[in-house]
Amino acid sequence: MTTSKRFYSIPYVLWLGLFVIAPVLLIIYQSFKGIDGQFTLENYRIYFSSSTYLRMTLNSVFYAFVITVIVLLISYPAAYILNQLKHKQLWLMLIILPTWVNLLLKAYAFIGLFSAHGSLNQFLSFIGIGSQQILFTDFSFIFVAAYIEIPFMIMPIFNALEELNPSLISASRDLGANNWETFRRVILPLSMNGVKSGVQAVFIPSLSLFMLTRLIGGNRVITLGTAIEEHFMVTQNWGMGSTIGVILIIAMIAIMLLTGEKRKKGGRRH
Amino acid sequence: MKKVKINWSRFYLIAVFILLYLPIFYLIFYSFNAGGTMTRFTGITLEHYQAVFSDKRLIGIVLNTFMLAFLSALIATVIGTFGAMMIYYTRKRNYRNALLSLNNILMVSPDVIIGASFLIFFTFLGLSLGFSSVLLSHVAFSIPIVVLMVLPKLKEMNDSMLDAAHDLGANNWTVIRKVILPSITPGIIAGYFMAFTYSLDDFAVTFFVTGNGFTTLSVEIYSRARQGVSLEINALSALLFLFSMLLVAGYYMISQGNLTKSQKKRRKEHREAVDSL
Numbered sequence: 001m002t003t004s005k006r007f008y009s010i011p012y013v014l015w016l017g018l019f020v021i022a023p024v025l026l027i028i029y030q031s032f033k034g035i036d037g038q039f040t041l042e043n044y045r046i047y048f049s050s051s052t053y054l055r056m057t058l059n060s061v062f063y064a065f066v067i068t069v070i071v072l073l074i075s076y077p078a079a080y081i082l083n084q085l086k087h088k089q090l091w092l093m094l095i096i097l098p099t100w101v102n103l104l105l106k107a108y109a110f111i112g113l114f115s116a117h118g119s120l121n122q123f124l125s126f127i128g129i130g131s132q133q134i135l136f137t138d139f140s141f142i143f144v145a146a147y148i149e150i151p152f153m154i155m156p157i158f159n160a161l162e163e164l165n166p167s168l169i170s171a172s173r174d175l176g177a178n179n180w181e182t183f184r185r186v187i188l189p190l191s192m193n194g195v196k197s198g199v200q201a202v203f204i205p206s207l208s209l210f211m212l213t214r215l216i217g218g219n220r221v222i223t224l225g226t227a228i229e230e231h232f233m234v235t236q237n238w239g240m241g242s243t244i245g246v247i248l249i250i251a252m253i254a255i256m257l258l259t260g261e262k263r264k265k266g267g268r269r270h
Numbered sequence: 271m272k273k274v275k276i277n278w279s280r281f282y283l284i285a286v287f288i289l290l291y292l293p294i295f296y297l298i299f300y301s302f303n304a305g306g307t308m309t310r311f312t313g314i315t316l317e318h319y320q321a322v323f324s325d326k327r328l329i330g331i332v333l334n335t336f337m338l339a340f341l342s343a344l345i346a347t348v349i350g351t352f353g354a355m356m357i358y359y360t361r362k363r364n365y366r367n368a369l370l371s372l373n374n375i376l377m378v379s380p381d382v383i384i385g386a387s388f389l390i391f392f393t394f395l396g397l398s399l400g401f402s403s404v405l406l407s408h409v410a411f412s413i414p415i416v417v418l419m420v421l422p423k424l425k426e427m428n429d430s431m432l433d434a435a436h437d438l439g440a441n442n443w444t445v446i447r448k449v450i451l452p453s454i455t456p457g458i459i460a461g462y463f464m465a466f467t468y469s470l471d472d473f474a475v476t477f478f479v480t481g482n483g484f485t486t487l488s489v490e491i492y493s494r495a496r497q498g499v500s501l502e503i504n505a506l507s508a509l510l511f512l513f514s515m516l517l518v519a520g521y522y523m524i525s526q527g528n529l530t531k532s533q534k535k536r537r538k539e540h541r542e543a544v545d546s547l
Contacts, residue, residue, distance in 0.1 A: 008446075012353030012413070019410035020375050023387030030390050078286045081279040093518060098290045100514040104473055104491040105507040109293035112300065112308030112499060119296070119309065150290065200378070208380035211473060215495055225382040225474075232386050232478065242390070245383050252380065 031242035064206035075153035136218025160194025301504035318505035342408035343465035350416025385478030399481030416461035423457030
């Protein structure tokens with residue numbers, strides 16, 4: 001088995017080397033190169049001494065945090081209710097279905113909904129509030145980003161709730177716990193894994209949604225993703241772009257460790 | 271009391287569904303608008319659909335996008351399936367976990383990082399940007415999802431069947447073809463589906479690694495959306511939505527046939543428990 005197995009896995013091993021390991025090393029390597037192609041620490045020095053870059057990073061993390069909290073608040077009850085329905089797999093598919101519609105098309109729909117003469121503004125004028133600037137604001141960016149991420153939070157929470165052994169709920173009730181106590185002491189802790197994978201699935205993309213900042217945020221919101229895209233595609237300063245990329249990778253690893261570590265502790269405690 | 275609670279939860283769920291579907295139906299609704307904007311509905315027309323079908327360039331891009339998805343998913347499925355087998359048959363636990371972590375890197379990396387690093391990679395190799403670089407990238411980010419779809423099927427497989435096949439004199443290739451592949455086929459099909467849709471949907475990675483000559487639907491919509499509203503895109507999105515519905519229906523049927531026995535049992539128990547409340 002071993003020799004033929006090795007033969008068949010050559011493309012996969014090649015893929016691991018060329019498209020997983022090499023790109024990460026290259027982006028780190030590139031981050032140490034200045035505009036003139038010289039090896040330098042200049043990019044990191046600029047990044048850490050520039051209040052613009054640091055503020056942009058903080059803002060980006062803050063936006064991602066707000067988006068994640070909003071998505072979680074909307075998704076948990078939805079996943080919980082969904083899990084009690086009769087044809088829940090079918091309903092879950094209907095929740096997932098919008099994710100199969102191209103992201104750009106959904107963003108495009110919001111341009112129509114939120115624009116100066118768009119439907120929302122017509123509605124606001126109709127009820128007497130008057131037309132507002134909605135597109136190209138922080139609000140519109142956060143709203144659309146949250147909209148896009150909702151299914152990615154509902155799915156893992158739904159799965160965690162579904163895995164939950166129903167006899168534990170019965171036991172909790174038999175022991176006299178009311179609905180709220182059962183939820184707080186049994187259901188919520190046992191579904192925390194789903195919440196954590198959901199947070200991972202929402203927070204990291206929220207740091208890097210550059211097309212939304214352009215189309216919906218009107219370049220007012222700059223995330224780490226936008227900055228990277230700007231440096232690679234517009235100003236052609238790949239070194240600085242890679243430096244911000246490395247920062248984004250570090251942010252990603254941090255959030256993974258944060259949500260991963262607690263999982264183990266949580267598992268031990270309960 | 272109980273009845274009130276149920277009504278509220280239904281109400282909440284309906285609100286979430288409306289939120290999720292409103293923009294999509296909004297797009298589709300205005301695709302029939304005779305007026306040229308997405309804001310004032312003046313009458314029904316099919317002219318935007320005609321515009322889509324007579325736009326040679328757009329049709330070409332749609333065909334490109336589908337061909338790319340078809341090809342990249344096919345290649346990714348082949349490589350990913352053998353990759354999953356390799357991971358599954360790696361005996362050393364540490365080594366296997368390391369392989370799995372490497373496999374998952376591209377699943378969790380932000381699209382921007384994948385796109386930027388692939389751009390550096392292709393430039394480093396001296397590869398010109400275009401169809402080949404986009405295809406390679408799509409294959410690359412589809413492989414891990416195929417692996418993740420196939421691995422559980424391998425775990426469910428009964429290993430004594432392999433031993434039996436070997437004892438009966440089957441060689442390695444026969445074992446793969448007659449025993450392993452049939453039992454993991456549902457996982458392979460699901461993996462192909464997912465890879466296909468990943469490729470169809472991708473914008474950020476493609477945006478980085480596509481040159482001037484080649485473009486996909488997402489990139490095209492992005493550049494058109496930046497220029498302003500055109501109802502042709504609405505008509506196109508309506509057609510794509512229909513297509514997605516068909517894909518999802520197909521995927522739903524596959525995944526229903528795909529449930530393991532323990533999942534089904536757990537599901538049944540759960541349903542009974544919920545009903546008894």
